[in-house]
Amino acid sequence: MRSALLISTYEMGRQPFGLASAAAWLRADGWTVDCLDAAKEKLRVERLHGPDLIAFHLPMHTATRLAGPVIVAARRVNRSARICAFGLYAPLNADWLRSLGVDEVFGGEFEEDLAAWANGTSQKKPPGAQRSQSQELSAASAASAVSPVFSGDRPLPRIHFLVPDRTGLPPLSKYATLQMPDGERRLVGYTEASRGCRHLCRHCPVVPIYKGQFRVVQSDVVLADVAAQVAAGAQHITFGDPDFFNGPTHAMRIVSALHAAHPGVSYDVTIKVEHLLKQRELIPQLAATGCAFVTSAIESVDDQVLALFDKGHTRADFLEAVTLCRDAGVTLAPTFVAFHPWLTLAAYCDLLDTIEALDLVDHVSPIQLAIRLLVPQGSLLLERDEMRAHIGAFDPDTLTYRWAHPDPRVDELQRDVMALVGTRLTSDRPPLFDEVRRIAHERAGLTDPSRQPGSGHADTRPARARATVPYLNEPWYC
Numbered sequence: 001m002r003s004a005l006l007i008s009t010y011e012m013g014r015q016p017f018g019l020a021s022a023a024a025w026l027r028a029d030g031w032t033v034d035c036l037d038a039a040k041e042k043l044r045v046e047r048l049h050g051p052d053l054i055a056f057h058l059p060m061h062t063a064t065r066l067a068g069p070v071i072v073a074a075r076r077v078n079r080s081a082r083i084c085a086f087g088l089y090a091p092l093n094a095d096w097l098r099s100l101g102v103d104e105v106f107g108g109e110f111e112e113d114l115a116a117w118a119n120g121t122s123q124k125k126p127p128g129a130q131r132s133q134s135q136e137l138s139a140a141s142a143a144s145a146v147s148p149v150f151s152g153d154r155p156l157p158r159i160h161f162l163v164p165d166r167t168g169l170p171p172l173s174k175y176a177t178l179q180m181p182d183g184e185r186r187l188v189g190y191t192e193a194s195r196g197c198r199h200l201c202r203h204c205p206v207v208p209i210y211k212g213q214f215r216v217v218q219s220d221v222v223l224a225d226v227a228a229q230v231a232a233g234a235q236h237i238t239f240g241d242p243d244f245f246n247g248p249t250h251a252m253r254i255v256s257a258l259h260a261a262h263p264g265v266s267y268d269v270t271i272k273v274e275h276l277l278k279q280r281e282l283i284p285q286l287a288a289t290g291c292a293f294v295t296s297a298i299e300s301v302d303d304q305v306l307a308l309f310d311k312g313h314t315r316a317d318f319l320e321a322v323t324l325c326r327d328a329g330v331t332l333a334p335t336f337v338a339f340h341p342w343l344t345l346a347a348y349c350d351l352l353d354t355i356e357a358l359d360l361v362d363h364v365s366p367i368q369l370a371i372r373l374l375v376p377q378g379s380l381l382l383e384r385d386e387m388r389a390h391i392g393a394f395d396p397d398t399l400t401y402r403w404a405h406p407d408p409r410v411d412e413l414q415r416d417v418m419a420l421v422g423t424r425l426t427s428d429r430p431p432l433f434d435e436v437r438r439i440a441h442e443r444a445g446l447t448d449p450s451r452q453p454g455s456g457h458a459d460t461r462p463a464r465a466r467a468t469v470p471y472l473n474e475p476w477y478c
């Protein structure tokens, strides 16, 4: 019988959906499938010896970097195995992966293509689809059309998904849990109701692969996957869709059915500000169906930077979304690209002051205060002169383009904030936020408003009885 080993290296503390979905497809075709989550289990090299096929799931940047040495080891100890990589970051890093010994790569909608390749029934890809991401990018840069990188691409497949098969993966108790304000810890399952995105934000790694397209996972498949995880102990479900409201009807149908079938199970989703404003009438329905929190990629509170990112929202929109969510009783968890080449020390202080003024200190994971812009292969930011003015060589060790801030004090602050939050990822958020804010204002030569005489800050924060918010206990890396 043909055997396959599916490997995940890092998925932000979640049980890997990508392995479970690929396992379902391969098992349906008669393969014996072994799943290895190297973030949770020790990787014994003997497991690499036997399989006919070894497949690496690369949904994010950190996972891709961690996979490098494992791919090299797999190729060294099992020369006859066919090795592939799949997921968002596989096509973005195709050249590098092939240099390590990978035979084939598959993108976001990988299931059908991966299974066909495994079974030896792949259709030959059209010539355009064989080009590496770096080739596409240089072709795009050389041309003058608005989005030349999108020309000549085949549309993404529309897959009829199989219910993910989680057999052999570590139990949910090994993964991140949801911390509730009352101290309860909930076991967390993870699924996806859609993949890709309708939008074209320039800094986003989804865009070079999905190019403004998104694909739904059929409702019956999603709900069967949720039911299986609830049966395995899940009390909360994270929907990993890049944006849950790309298809709001589909999304609300799923969470309504989830709530009807499992009324005690909460969930969280990611929704962009633009969609929160457009679909504002749905926000109370999120609360009514058990939504514990909504993550939203705010990125910046500077309108010029937001325009550069093509984020589709403004600072004022963000403020409005905060009010809408608060009024509806939905916790908003903002994420940021805190450090980028256009940041000033004063603008960083403004970001912190805005978070404080909006009473969002508890809502922001400390790592978000230290995140530095990543520019991977294929980033549409590379098309902008404003980015090119700062960009250096591609670094094969970090799999990103190097960039340095024109003001070295900003890079120094980023390193110091990262060092501070990196050692205190799980500590109480308000004191850590205050420490970051004090350092930032000192470096900028500004007075920290919280320390101004008469601000009352030290007294008012406890007096406000700031409610803690639900959050997942895995810090956010991309």
Ligand code: SF4
Binding pocket: 196, 197, 198, 199, 200, 201, 204, 205, 206, 207, 242, 243, 272, 297
């Ligand atoms: S809305 Fe979110 S997922 Fe979609 S392109 Fe923008 S950053 Fe990426």
